[in-house]
Amino acid sequence: xxxxxxxxxxxxxxxxxxxxxxxxxxxxxxHMFLSxxxxxxxxLRKLASINAIIATALAIxxxxxxxxxxxxxxxxxxxxxxxxxxxxxxxxxxFSLQIIGLGLLIVSLLFLPxxxxxxxxxxxxxxxxxxxxxxTNGIDFFPxxxxxxxxxxxxxFWIGALWPxxxxxxxxxxxxxxxVISHKFGRLALIMVPIMLIAGGIMATSLLSHPTxxxxxxxxxxxxxxxLVVSFLMILAxxxxxxxxxxxxxxxxxxxxxxxxxxxxxxxxxxxxxxxxAIITGAVSLxx
Amino acid sequence: MKNxxxxxxxxxxxxxxxxxxxxxxxxxxxxxxxxxxxxxPPSELALEFASEIRLxxxxxxxxxxxxxxxxxxxxxxxxxxxxxxxxxxxxxxFVVTWRGIGSDGHIRSGKLQFTVSSE
Numbered sequence: 001x002x003x004x005x006x007x008x009x010x011x012x013x014x015x016x017x018x019x020x021x022x023x024x025x026x027x028x029x030x031h032m033f034l035s036x037x038x039x040x041x042x043x044l045r046k047l048a049s050i051n052a053i054i055a056t057a058l059a060i061x062x063x064x065x066x067x068x069x070x071x072x073x074x075x076x077x078x079x080x081x082x083x084x085x086x087x088x089x090x091x092x093x094x095f096s097l098q099i100i101g102l103g104l105l106i107v108s109l110l111f112l113p114x115x116x117x118x119x120x121x122x123x124x125x126x127x128x129x130x131x132x133x134x135x136t137n138g139i140d141f142f143p144x145x146x147x148x149x150x151x152x153x154x155x156x157f158w159i160g161a162l163w164p165x166x167x168x169x170x171x172x173x174x175x176x177x178x179x180v181i182s183h184k185f186g187r188l189a190l191i192m193v194p195i196m197l198i199a200g201g202i203m204a205t206s207l208l209s210h211p212t213x214x215x216x217x218x219x220x221x222x223x224x225x226x227x228l229v230v231s232f233l234m235i236l237a238x239x240x241x242x243x244x245x246x247x248x249x250x251x252x253x254x255x256x257x258x259x260x261x262x263x264x265x266x267x268x269x270x271x272x273x274x275x276x277x278a279i280i281t282g283a284v285s286l287x288x
Numbered sequence: 289m290k291n292x293x294x295x296x297x298x299x300x301x302x303x304x305x306x307x308x309x310x311x312x313x314x315x316x317x318x319x320x321x322x323x324x325x326x327x328x329p330p331s332e333l334a335l336e337f338a339s340e341i342r343l344x345x346x347x348x349x350x351x352x353x354x355x356x357x358x359x360x361x362x363x364x365x366x367x368x369x370x371x372x373x374x375x376x377x378x379x380x381x382f383v384v385t386w387r388g389i390g391s392d393g394h395i396r397s398g399k400l401q402f403t404v405s406s407e
Contacts, residue, residue, distance in 0.1 A: 003397075065396055069387075069395040069397075070344040070387050070388070070389065070395055070399070071344070071345060071387070072345065072385075072387060082344055085342060085344055085389055086389060086395075089342075089389050089390075089391065089393045090392060090393030091389075091393040094393070132393065133393050133394075134390075137392055137393070192318075238289065
């Protein structure tokens, strides 16, 4: 049974994944698909800033919890010697990259909202921070790390689309524009999502030495649950791409509500995936 | 924009390359070994790990008594072997708990126990 500090770290990690990917994803989606008018109406800048600030706070909290994991009690949260020890290792590199990346994102959102370079750079720094930690860090198979990066990048891109599309569907005057944006996004997703799945497959095969470990180890079973949720997400994405978006393009405004419900289900699936990822990377050892 | 993308590609490739680390740390052997029954108290405790670790805290408890923190001041580096002098005459169940950070950044902890019996 993992101890309290390991368990406490899991929702913090999952919420960090969620808030940071929403912040980065929103900015990417804005610069790729939205007009200034769309962004202002749905309060995109404010939402991205809040998420980036929450992510920064969670990164600090997660870092401090590792101090507590080292001492085994709450004193480690503020134990400078323990925190210094964490900072000297790969977690220190990850933490530094996240703070710099999210800091850059927050500053650019507040002061340079129309500049795509600085927030993009901030986003990249935050995403590459994951390369220093996690199970792929312990294996020699080189493609595992680029695969991880592709995996989290596409995931971030996808999660960033949910809120803008959901909110814009509340405005009947924008439904045709949402249909066009969703259609463009869907065309891109048709290329990017299979790449994300292949990248996930590369990571799984490099971490598991035999397919039977998917059914015989805690790590494998947790991964299988994640794959199941991803499969559900794929069904939702297919419904959006082949049913709801074409209906919206035909001016069938009645499908807007169904599209919103599907987006909501996607958001819940993403949260489940993030929690499972936090468990896989933080509380479950690789099978030997 | 193209130059920015090139720069990002280089940055990302470098990150993939430089972030390489090692496998998870686990204890390989200890002296006294886990579960051993000894007739005399040991004069030292030796821990050997499968890969490098920096220990943050090692404690020893005898018969559910007070926890004694072992001195790590001379062993504050990443290494695989650690030795601690022990100066106890007690008999009973000794529980050693260790916590540390592996060179892969993962925080690891574990415990082992041995018994000193006069019988």
